[in-house]
Amino acid sequence: MAVATVAALLAALGGALWLAARRFVGPTVKRLHRGGDSGLMHGKTVLITGANSGLGRATAAELLRLGARVIMGCRDRTRAEEAAIQLRREICQAGGPELGPDSSGAGELVVKELDLASLRSVRSFCQEVLQQLLNSFAKEEPRLDVLINNAGIFQCPYMKTEDGFEMQFGVNHLGHFLLTNLLLGLLKSSAPSRIVVVTSKLYKYGDINFEDLNSEQNYNKSFCYSRSKLANILFTRELARRLEGTNVTVNVLHPGMVRTNLGRHIHIPLLVKPLFNLVTWAFFKTPLEGAQTSIYLASSPEVEGVSGKYFGDCKEEELLPKAMDESVAGKLWDVSEVMVGILK
Ligand SMILES: NC(=O)c1ccc[n+]([C@@H]2O[C@H](COP(=O)([O-])OP(=O)(O)OC[C@H]3O[C@@H](n4cnc5c(N)ncnc54)[C@H](OP(=O)(O)O)[C@@H]3O)[C@@H](O)[C@H]2O)c1
Ligand SMILES: *[C@@H]1O[C@H](CO)[C@@H](O)[C@H](O)[C@H]1NC(C)=O
Numbered sequence: 001m002a003v004a005t006v007a008a009l010l011a012a013l014g015g016a017l018w019l020a021a022r023r024f025v026g027p028t029v030k031r032l033h034r035g036g037d038s039g040l041m042h043g044k045t046v047l048i049t050g051a052n053s054g055l056g057r058a059t060a061a062e063l064l065r066l067g068a069r070v071i072m073g074c075r076d077r078t079r080a081e082e083a084a085i086q087l088r089r090e091i092c093q094a095g096g097p098e099l100g101p102d103s104s105g106a107g108e109l110v111v112k113e114l115d116l117a118s119l120r121s122v123r124s125f126c127q128e129v130l131q132q133l134l135n136s137f138a139k140e141e142p143r144l145d146v147l148i149n150n151a152g153i154f155q156c157p158y159m160k161t162e163d164g165f166e167m168q169f170g171v172n173h174l175g176h177f178l179l180t181n182l183l184l185g186l187l188k189s190s191a192p193s194r195i196v197v198v199t200s201k202l203y204k205y206g207d208i209n210f211e212d213l214n215s216e217q218n219y220n221k222s223f224c225y226s227r228s229k230l231a232n233i234l235f236t237r238e239l240a241r242r243l244e245g246t247n248v249t250v251n252v253l254h255p256g257m258v259r260t261n262l263g264r265h266i267h268i269p270l271l272v273k274p275l276f277n278l279v280t281w282a283f284f285k286t287p288l289e290g291a292q293t294s295i296y297l298a299s300s301p302e303v304e305g306v307s308g309k310y311f312g313d314c315k316e317e318e319l320l321p322k323a324m325d326e327s328v329a330g331k332l333w334d335v336s337e338v339m340v341g342i343l344k
């Protein structure tokens with residue numbers, strides 16, 4: 001009996017140590033720009049969707065630290081303002097004399113409302129951004145150096161966007177499709193400029209079923225998330241093709257598994273929660289670790305001129321053939337133009 005208890009205790013202890021070891025000495029992602037490079041993004045304007053939470057927030061924090069002026073495109077103004085206040089505070093605390101929103105080191109944050117589940121909101125957001133850029137640098141031409149399509153919704157119950165699109169396809173793909181198209185002129189006139197798209201490895205389980213893009217016949221929330229993330233990749237590749245010779249690049253990345261608010265629609269039983277938390281703590285990346293590839297693609301001189309590629313952990317990765325199918329990518333582009341109403 002005593003032996004069994006001791007054995008169980010030892011096993012539990014061993015397990016905990018192993019998890020802790022995974023966390024602290026496991027293969028962690030190297031943080032780019034640690035310490036140095038503080039002026040790398042100085043004078044650059046970056047727009048990030050979903051910048052109030054998770055990966056978007058961590059990406060905003062780092063680019064801000066590198067001197068960028070960051071426009072946060074967020075669905076909820078209150079949550080976004082709170083995040084902005086915290087980010088400014090963190091920058092002030094972290095920074096020495098050369099960092100701080102009022103000195104030349106760190107950049108500047110601007111919050112703007114953007115609901116990707118509403119085409120009307122996407123359109124008025126773009127108008128406001130253009131207006132803001134015109135007003136704030138009256139003497140200079142307005143510029144947008146980097147657009148980061150980061151916002152996302154994961155495995156929600158069946159819902160439709162304001163315009164009647166299945167929610168995950170509508171927000172993750174169509175909202176960003178319209179946003180990017182409306183900002184393309186500005187990105188081109190700001191060249192060299194970059195577009196960064198956040199997808200997921202789960203794209204592997206998706207397909208673009210053109211006959212039921214709004215999932216009216218049958219809704220499978222995992223399939224729809226995967227489909228939207230496959231659409232992100234096909235969109236990137238088609239856009240890269242269309243942007244050849246413009247000095248505007250577009251690349252797509254998967255962040256790995258990251259501890260964020262993305263799982264808000266997944267219900268985990270109360271009893272399993274502590275175990276789940278332990279496992280995510282041990283195996284998932286922190287938002288700052290997860291954001292490294294977004295930060296890399298947005299800022300590194302190494303990827304200057306690189307376009308249409310798929311990245312993970314700051315390295316190029318292979319795609320499945322279905323994500324490289326040019327005819328599906330072309331057809332998705334055409335169908336998306338019709339759906340968001342920008343057909344010329
Ligand atoms: N976490 C992971 O393990 C993981 C893995 C693979 C890929 N990703 C991708 O990473 C990206 C960022 O997700 P995250 O993990 O950082 O999750 P998160 O913490 O939930 O952040 C998602 C962001 O998207 C915003 N958003 C959701 N719906 C929106 C809408 N209709 N309009 C505008 N913004 C909207 C959210 O705003 P609110 O806060 O207002 O809801 C939030 O700011 C997503 O594209 C996701 O697919 C994440
Ligand atoms: C839902 O889609 C996922 C991913 O495509 C698939 O693995 C799963 O079997 C589907 N579930 C149902 C009930 O069809």
Ligand SMILES: *[C@@H]1O[C@H](CO)[C@@H](O)[C@H](O)[C@H]1NC(C)=O
Nearest residue numbers: 188191192244245246247248
């Ligand atoms: C792209 O950049 C190259 C190198 O800086 C430059 O020579 C070329 O004119 C640029 N092309 C356009 C379309 O801006």
